[in-house]
Amino acid sequence: MKNLVILGAGTAGTMMANHLVSKLPKKDWKITIVDQYRTHYYQPGFLFLPFDIYSEKQVKKEGKKYIPKAVHYIQKKIERVIPEDNTVALVDEILNYDILIIATGSKIAPDEIEGMNGPQWYKSIFDFYTYEGAVALRNKLRTWQGGKLVVHITEMPIKCPVAPLEFAFLADSYFKKKDIRDKVDITYVTPLSGAFTKEKCSKSLSYLLKEKNIKLEIDFAIERVDYEHHKIIDYVDNEIEYDLLVTVPTNMGDEVIGRSGLGDDLNFVPTHQHTLQSLEYQNIFVIGDATNVPASKAGSVAHFQAETLTDNILLYIKGEPLKEEFDGHSNCFIETGNNKALIIDFNYEHEPVEGTFPIAGFGPLKLLKESVINHWGKLAFRWVYWNMLLKGISIPFVGRNMSTKGKKLN
Structure with missing residues (x-):
């Protein structure tokens, strides 16, 4: 009997198992x-x-519940992959594989920036990319009475690139509801040359920052956090003061990738961007946030990748050429506050475009347009995630590759 081993039971790994x-x-x-x-x-x-x-x-459930019973589930730490031997070393056993799927995801690395993960971590400096960070920040916001709120991105790539902007927009609504918006100064700080990761979004949606009175600082390459004086400082000594810093630290692939010598400088695995096969080892495939492909690190992307990767695993077993099919497709809801949201749809070739989604000419969702229905679509996605996405069930009318029908491409 041959062995297929999946490393990681997060979004991408669980989908592949199913x-x-x-x-x-x-x-x-x-x-x-x-x-x-x-x-x-x-x-x-x-x-x-x-x-x-x-x-x-x-936001949390027992992971084993979503793993098919016919799949052997092991809850142990992965020490390293030894690709030359086609083995994976766990804490107390060795697994042999004929095919390996790496779905180890990514995680924050606040230690990469001097002063970030210091005495003020989870006191005046927070992340919301971890469960612990989000809960700690919630507890802080419940009693915070105002001041300078800085929402900051350390460097790209990050999981869900629009999430920091969404946080700033939701903060605006949150403080309005608490009737203290006039006591809160919100600044959005990014290493990019615009608020959005996609140029077209930055041009067409910049009005949202002005409308919500959110200041924008671009091209800010952070060097260190001066937590004693509540400042972030970049490499040319620009300083931004804060009372509350909500930061997205450097995102890196799992440490096991580094220990195994399989990754780049950020521990992301070099991966063919269309087939999802490792560039170095033919019997290793990579999916989701663990890859270095130039697509968004988001659940929708892993969902589309999983469909192509499943086909390619079967083709690899048959000894047939792989499909160079994955096109970087991503779609994402962007919360803009006040019970409204945007939705964007794009891929490697096309920036986010206007049009209708998911059904061409009908919708019911409109791309790059704020609406209440988009907001409810965002909230409904949680049900879709637990009941369809993880189980490998296709979402109706949403194909693995980006459709150009009903969209303005110019």
Whole structure:
């Protein structure tokens, strides 16, 4: 019997387990998935935790519940991958593989910036990209009476590139509801040359920052945090003062990738951007945030990747050429506050475009346009995630590749 091993039981790994369990012949293949953590988090929900929109119970469940029973589940720490031997070393056993799928995700690395993960971490400096950070920030915001709020991105790439902007927009609404918006000065600080990661979005949606009185600081390459004087400082000694710093630290691939010598400087695995095969080892495939492909690190991307990767695993087993099919497709809801949201749809080739989604000419969602229905679509995605996405069920009318029908491409 041959062995297919999946490293990581997060969004991407769980989806692959569900896709493959019904497609690989059980008499020939054993599927094993490994993850050291028991809890599965709905990470898009971390954005809502600080504002008491979601509760803690709504963003976490037992991960094993979503792994098919026919898949061998191991809850242990992964020490390293030894690709030359086709083995994975766990804390107390060795796994052999014929095919390896790396779905180890990414995580924040606040230690990369001097002073960030210091005495003020979770006191006046917070992240919301972790469950612990989002809960700590929620507790802080419940009693915070105002001052200088700085929402900051350290460097790209990051998971869900629009989430920091969403946080700033939701903060504006949150403080208005608490009737202290006039006591809060919000500044959005980015290393990019515009507020959005996509140029077209920055041009067409910059009005949102002005409308909400959110200051914008661009091209800010942070060097250190002066937590004693409540300042962030960049490499040319520009300083921005804060009373409350909500930062997105450097995002890096899992440490196991570094220990295994499989990654780049940020521990992301060099991956063919269309086939999702490792550039170095033919029997290793990579999915989700663990890759270095130039697509967004978001759940929707992993969902689209999983469909192509499933096909390519089956083709690889047959010895046939892989599909160079994945086009970087991503769609994303952007909360803009006041119970409204935008939705964007794009891929490697096309920037976010105007049009209708998911059905061409009908919608019911409109791209790059604020609406209440988009907001409810964002909130409904949590149900879709737990009941469809993780289980490998296709979302109606949303194809793995970006459709250009009903969209203005120029």
